[in-house]
Amino acid sequence: MTQARCNYHHGDLSNALITAAAELIERDGTLDFTMAEAAAKAGVSAAAPYRHFASKEELLRAVRDLAFLGLDHAAMETLEAHEAGSLEGILALGHTYLAFAREKRAFFSLMWEDRGDSAERRLEAQSKYGGFGVLVNMVQTFCEKQGSGDIDALYFATQIWSLAHGIATLEANQMLDLFDASIQPEHLLDDGARTMLAGILNPAVGTTPKRAGMQKRA
Amino acid sequence: MTQARCNYHHGDLSNALITAAAELIERDGTLDFTMAEAAAKAGVSAAAPYRHFASKEELLRAVRDLAFLGLDHAAMETLEAHEAGSLEGILALGHTYLAFAREKRAFFSLMWEDRGDSAERRLEAQSKYGGFGVLVNMVQTFCEKQGSGDIDALYFATQIWSLAHGIATLEANQMLDLFDASIQPEHLLDDGARTMLAGILNPAVGTTPKRAGMQKRA
DNA sequence: TCGCCAATGTAAATAATATTTACATTGAAT
DNA sequence: ATTCAATGTAAATATTATTTACATTGGCGA
Numbered sequence: 001m002t003q004a005r006c007n008y009h010h011g012d013l014s015n016a017l018i019t020a021a022a023e024l025i026e027r028d029g030t031l032d033f034t035m036a037e038a039a040a041k042a043g044v045s046a047a048a049p050y051r052h053f054a055s056k057e058e059l060l061r062a063v064r065d066l067a068f069l070g071l072d073h074a075a076m077e078t079l080e081a082h083e084a085g086s087l088e089g090i091l092a093l094g095h096t097y098l099a100f101a102r103e104k105r106a107f108f109s110l111m112w113e114d115r116g117d118s119a120e121r122r123l124e125a126q127s128k129y130g131g132f133g134v135l136v137n138m139v140q141t142f143c144e145k146q147g148s149g150d151i152d153a154l155y156f157a158t159q160i161w162s163l164a165h166g167i168a169t170l171e172a173n174q175m176l177d178l179f180d181a182s183i184q185p186e187h188l189l190d191d192g193a194r195t196m197l198a199g200i201l202n203p204a205v206g207t208t209p210k211r212a213g214m215q216k217r218a
Numbered sequence: 219m220t221q222a223r224c225n226y227h228h229g230d231l232s233n234a235l236i237t238a239a240a241e242l243i244e245r246d247g248t249l250d251f252t253m254a255e256a257a258a259k260a261g262v263s264a265a266a267p268y269r270h271f272a273s274k275e276e277l278l279r280a281v282r283d284l285a286f287l288g289l290d291h292a293a294m295e296t297l298e299a300h301e302a303g304s305l306e307g308i309l310a311l312g313h314t315y316l317a318f319a320r321e322k323r324a325f326f327s328l329m330w331e332d333r334g335d336s337a338e339r340r341l342e343a344q345s346k347y348g349g350f351g352v353l354v355n356m357v358q359t360f361c362e363k364q365g366s367g368d369i370d371a372l373y374f375a376t377q378i379w380s381l382a383h384g385i386a387t388l389e390a391n392q393m394l395d396l397f398d399a400s401i402q403p404e405h406l407l408d409d410g411a412r413t414m415l416a417g418i419l420n421p422a423v424g425t426t427p428k429r430a431g432m433q434k435r436a
Numbered sequence: 437t438c439g440c441c442a443a444t445g446t447a448a449a450t451a452a453t454a455t456t457t458a459c460a461t462t463g464a465a466t
Numbered sequence: 467a468t469t470c471a472a473t474g475t476a477a478a479t480a481t482t483a484t485t486t487a488c489a490t491t492g493g494c495g496a
Contacts, residue, residue: 051444
């Protein structure tokens, strides 16, 4: 059932192909492996993949889902390694994000490239993305601990995620050190996240006009 | 000289191809035009492009440069439309960035996709990217006006750019409204930028340990 | 148990493109 | 006027994705 001893019928080709593709991407650092390569790596003919994926695009979408799982996993690990709702934990989660982007470059960009998938496909993938939920919880707990439990953690987590994402992307494009080679991505993120969190707990006066939407919604 | 009346020699094929490619990208919203299409649009044979670009990748790199110019241009316009060093101007620049990402989706992603170009090529492209410089100046002037002229504007501009970039990217991937459809990209950015700027002028106490690198370098 | 079938594989086309090759044209400098 | 380097063209090539027509097989109902 698991591993057929005779060949012809592979038994789990779909997953084998996803894995093969992921390995080729990892090896080459690009997405331009060929279907034939992936098939060969899984031990089948070049046409076989099409019994499981309508196109290379679809295989790539499956690999992307795997990448999201990987990021989720890293987030969970980070979560468990730190005290709930600690500033330290939030920053560590950011570092995990930057490290993932750096170490799994090709996968990270695959995750955010436009693969023209259907709205349903996207929704499904998104609903599985738990990494962001981890951040939301951390921010929520952080605020509660600081006595500001009525803050809209989802909103601020989104802001912090955006910052982390931007830093990761710009770093990948060597744009962060455009005019200053000494800028450190993690420092930039730590610093920004701290400022944001401080801003939440202690809304700035003077410089800040309207601040609608900062409080938790009903 | 500009427009040869006889054909055969086009006169300015290189640019014509870049324009043709840009138009095809604009029209289809994707990068998968064919070299033959672009060539036809420029009125030449399918092989002609290779006298000017070694590969489709290289043509795409040229289009990317054009996209950067477009963003620069938008930034300049925004700069001129607002008072120097005003908070309003900084926020408007952010809106320009988000609008560009939204309206020139395909170009925006082309700008940040890995096209595997050489370090020199990238340096050259980067050095031309003036949009970021506009932001740096705005932040610098803003700080001076607020009496904090010794702040490292480059550092904080990078932080704000990162935030804007992350928001733009996540929005393009429909990730911003993952759990809350009411989140508005521009609001998120305005809010974050305000918090950051407030944080600069009035460094938070209590929540913020080490803050190395926040002051202007010597 | 036997025979059928849907699922899954295979080898051999197809098709779409990028890219190369061998040859043509042309404007400009000598 | 001649020649050459640059620039074009048409006709290969090469590489892949994808399809087609046929093969194998495991499981399921009779």
